[in-house]
Amino acid sequence: MSFAPGQADPPGTSRSTSATIQPNILRYLVMVADERGVDLRPLLQRLGLDETVMRSAALRVSYRQGSAVIRRALELTGDERLGLRVGTAQHLTAWGLLGFALMAGDTLRHAIETGVKYQNLSGAMVVWSAGAGEEDDAFVLRADLPDPAMDPAVAVFLSEEAFASVVTLSRLTVGPAFAPRLVEFSFPPPRRRDLYGALFGCPVRFGAPANRMVIDPAWAGTRMPGRDRVSYASTLETLDAQMSSRRDQQDLLEVLEISVAQGLPVVPSFGEQARRHATSERTLRRRLADCGTTYEALVEGVRRERVEQLLLRPELTLRDIARRAGFSDERALRRAVRRWHGTSPVQLRERMRSDRP
Numbered sequence: 001m002s003f004a005p006g007q008a009d010p011p012g013t014s015r016s017t018s019a020t021i022q023p024n025i026l027r028y029l030v031m032v033a034d035e036r037g038v039d040l041r042p043l044l045q046r047l048g049l050d051e052t053v054m055r056s057a058a059l060r061v062s063y064r065q066g067s068a069v070i071r072r073a074l075e076l077t078g079d080e081r082l083g084l085r086v087g088t089a090q091h092l093t094a095w096g097l098l099g100f101a102l103m104a105g106d107t108l109r110h111a112i113e114t115g116v117k118y119q120n121l122s123g124a125m126v127v128w129s130a131g132a133g134e135e136d137d138a139f140v141l142r143a144d145l146p147d148p149a150m151d152p153a154v155a156v157f158l159s160e161e162a163f164a165s166v167v168t169l170s171r172l173t174v175g176p177a178f179a180p181r182l183v184e185f186s187f188p189p190p191r192r193r194d195l196y197g198a199l200f201g202c203p204v205r206f207g208a209p210a211n212r213m214v215i216d217p218a219w220a221g222t223r224m225p226g227r228d229r230v231s232y233a234s235t236l237e238t239l240d241a242q243m244s245s246r247r248d249q250q251d252l253l254e255v256l257e258i259s260v261a262q263g264l265p266v267v268p269s270f271g272e273q274a275r276r277h278a279t280s281e282r283t284l285r286r287r288l289a290d291c292g293t294t295y296e297a298l299v300e301g302v303r304r305e306r307v308e309q310l311l312l313r314p315e316l317t318l319r320d321i322a323r324r325a326g327f328s329d330e331r332a333l334r335r336a337v338r339r340w341h342g343t344s345p346v347q348l349r350e351r352m353r354s355d356r357p
């Protein structure tokens with residue numbers, strides 16, 4: 001089976017720390033939670049994502065921020081199938097220009113392949129790939145998790161949301177009768193399988209090797225009702241420019257994160273980083289703002305990642321961890337962990353060690 005992956009992040013990029021994802025999923029998650037009487041806004045505010053910020057077209061969030069909101073939403077709603085509900089609530093208009101490009105594509109397969117190619121502009125929190133199936137010329141769409149070690153509940157949410165949104169958006173464009181031939185999820189069978197069959201309208205398997213959706217050739221070749229080659233081509237020109245800009249942003253964040261991580265426990269000053277990039281502090285600050293972040297937030301993300309790594313080493317004391325992560329003392333470390341996780345370093349260490357295989 002051959003697959004055409006999307007424009008993935010460069011090897012080594014710390015996707016959990018960098019703020020590079022459009023928060024489309026979070027916007028719809030807030031809406032669905034509201035319908036269930038759960039207000040996620042206080043949590044978003046604690047993460048620096050108030051309503052004004054969430055309405056910004058330039059906003060980007062990190063995998064860490066996105067996962068934290070999803071995890072808490074699952075806890076507050078108690079809805080194990082929240083991913084399905086968020087996926088079915090979406091519309092192509094949330095994807096901006098990319099959504100317009102999908103509607104202007106020639107066929108459903110063409111639209112899906114375009115979405116895969118420009119997935120970094122869609123707010124996707126899975127890694128999409130698509131290609132020919134093993135038999136009958138079926139078209140197969142695959143959704144891999146960005147980190148196989150992520151929280152299992154968040155992983156289930158993202159897998160459900162991914163395929164539920166694809167089916168929902170396909171029905172909005174080629175007709176409500178659309179249904180895949182088969183949907184496979186890598187997570188174990190849930191308690192209520194009937195919800196999946198009712199949504200997807202096809203056999204659904206669990207405990208599979210990968211998250212896959214198999215689409216019959218007839219559906220894959222269905223003409224898009226809004227197809228327009230001129231509009232499609234001109235839109236792709238703009239999307240290509242956005243992708244180029246996004247890669248530049250990701251490269252900048254990766255270089256800065258590596259610089260901070262390699263420098264710990266000493267954090268390079270912002271002025272020093274500007275000199276390394278042969279630019280002014282003002283220009284570097286503006287470039288980070290274009291990425292939706294600040295140097296302080298980036299440093300905090302790298303420190304947090306380092307602390308979590310060090311807590312898994314039982315031979316290290318809290319004093320050792322504080323020193324290696326660049327904190328002045330244990331009290332500063334405790335305050336930071338409390339801010340990040342709402343618990344103490346000792347309790348976090350116990351929880352993390354118990355969660356490890």
